[in-house]
Amino acid sequence: MMRVNLWAVTEVMAAVLPGMVERGRGAVVNIGSASSEAIPSFPFYTMYAATKRYVAQFSRSLHVEYASKGIHVQYQAPFFVSTRMVAKFTEAGWLSPFAVSADDYACAAVGWIGHGGALCVPNLSHQLTWCVAAVVPNSALDWLLLRTNAWSRGLCLSKSERRRLSGTTLGLVAHGLNLNLVGRDPNNLAEISDMIRSRHRAVQIKTVVFDLYLVLTPHGEEPLRD
Structure with missing residues (x-):
């Protein structure tokens, strides 16, 4: 959380x-x-x-x-x-x-x-x-x-x-707004992007892979847990 x-x-x-x-x-x-x-x-x-x-x-x-x-x-x-x-x-x-x-x-x-x-x-x-x-x-x-x-x-x-795509996100797409999708799994992000593009071709989508299990330390990025 x-x-x-x-x-x-x-x-x-x-x-x-x-x-x-x-x-x-x-x-x-x-x-x-x-x-x-x-x-x-x-x-x-x-x-x-x-x-x-x-x-x-x-x-x-x-x-x-x-x-x-x-x-x-x-x-x-x-x-x-x-x-x-x-x-x-x-x-x-x-x-x-x-x-x-x-x-x-x-x-x-x-x-x-x-x-x-x-x-x-x-x-x-x-x-x-x-x-x-x-x-x-x-x-x-x-x-x-x-x-x-x-x-x-x-x-x-x-x-x-859990839900993979919220109703709010689909509502934004339906109104023609572009999206930035953020997640840990690049394959999952690509799958969601392809699904959205297949329904709304005019929408521009950027994906950002963001690993929430990594934390920034003085020694660089390290796993939050072993």
Whole structure:
């Protein structure tokens, strides 16, 4: 979690911002989570919420630093989106009134790129959920999340499957935006690039191989683990 939400976000931002500064324009969207903003705690997913909080403050600060250079840095903080990650919740009927489809969220998210402030909640359903959470006492939210997250944790521990391409990414492509794909596996990146190009020939795609298991030391890059 720290490699993805802390180190990778920081390194990728450091890689793309100089080019945007040189051009005098650019837009950055970091996808976060309402778990770091709208609710007092997120038990059993502590590292997830804590690292998303880093992304939020990181994005806010960069938004202020780079606004005068024509660069818009935005942190989007969605609630639940109907993906495989929350499939067990929706199947049980717990999130059906609150979760939005990946396509609906992607359309709303794309519409806000380059607009608004540093923090953005693009989807109307999520905005309403945020308002409801704001009026519920923190103690009640803590009680509820402790129990629901403990239940979901028991389900998720047995799941090893993950999505290879997010609905937000497909939404960006559908609107004709070019992509930079970042990952550890060059073969996986090439496969995803070929799939996107087969559907959207006009989209330009760059791939960056970024090994999150390597750390920079005084002796050069070394494995994070043996």
